[in-house]
Amino acid sequence: MNMKFLISIILISFIPHTLAQVYKTTDENGKVTFSNIKPTVSNESATQVEKLDVDLSNEAMTTVSTEFGEKFCGDIKLPSMSKGSYSSKYFVKNVMQSKRNWQNSLKRLNERIAYNTRKNVKTAKNNYYNSTRRNQLNSSQRKQSESNVKRLRDLRCAINWSKSQNGTINELQTTINNKQAQNESESSRLEAIKSKLESSIRAQCGSEPIYDPTLKSNESQRRRWSTCSRKNRNEIKKIDRKLRRLRY
Known part of the structure; x- marks a missing residue:
């Protein structure tokens, strides 16, 4: 398992702890490999195995970008407030609904990642695959891992952005409520x-x-x-x- 694939698995694994265990293996020729599965080494072998703890407490996320006046978290377009008398009300509704959708998507993605991680670990323990087939599986897992990492980072970015809008949302909601109360009073009149x-x-x-x-x-x-x-x-x-x- 190469370093890039290992890092991807570490980043996306749905683990309720803040530390993940990784094993660094150095063989008699000085070749270093990393794995999240503890390797089996005989007592006579010169191969050295070192257990590492990787901190997962800081979750990586995409950085908010701006293109043509619109904000994005990777492939996710963030809600924007345009000009117009109904813009504030629409913006508040859009942000709140989008936040719920993003949180649900993140939950489903974490569940899928947890399943795939268990499946990949189980596959890695099987010795009946030849090298060609194992390379194909590793390539497929790597592509899936990279796709999941990107989606995960985008969702975390979007959710974090929506939370940063809480102050604006509260102010707009107060304004909307006051305006609604005024409208109701004027309607009665x-x-x-x-x-x-x-x-x-x-x-x-x-x-x-x-x-x-x-x-x-x-x-x-x-x-x-x-x-x-x-x-x-x-x-x-x-x-x-x-x-x-x-x-x-």
Whole structure:
């Protein structure tokens, strides 16, 4: 097992401890190899085996980058707040939802890595593979390991970034809540005005005549009612437009 593959396994192994055990083997020719499996060495052999403890407490992660005004954690695009009246509300919702998705993805990836690690260790103990087949397995494991490491680093970066936004999220949420309270108060006020205008129409003009072309007087009745209520109905339409804007 080469050093690059070893480091990849160490970085991604789902181990609940902060230290991982690695074995350094030096043969009689001075060749050094590393493995996470303790090698078997006879007493007569000049090969030396040294156990190393690798600290895993500091989890590696991708660095946040900026491209064309957008922020990324590797292949993960981070939420951004654009201009617009609904941007703050959308940004808060997007960050919170993305954070949950990233945490779930990280959990599933850790579980898959733990399974693959146990599987690779079991495979490494089997001696019935020839050198060609073993090299193929090592190459496949190495590619999978590198892919998992990259994804793991990206997810850690994204989750860490979302946590760094907590202060901004709290401020925006407070602003959103205050704005919502103001909108609800304004909506109540407008609804009360609308109700008064509707009452005024009924008091001054009566109820709107139903459409009935079989009655000769229906058209003239509807025309009189429309003329009588036009001003108040126009004001009601303005109020309805304002109410729609407040609700979105």
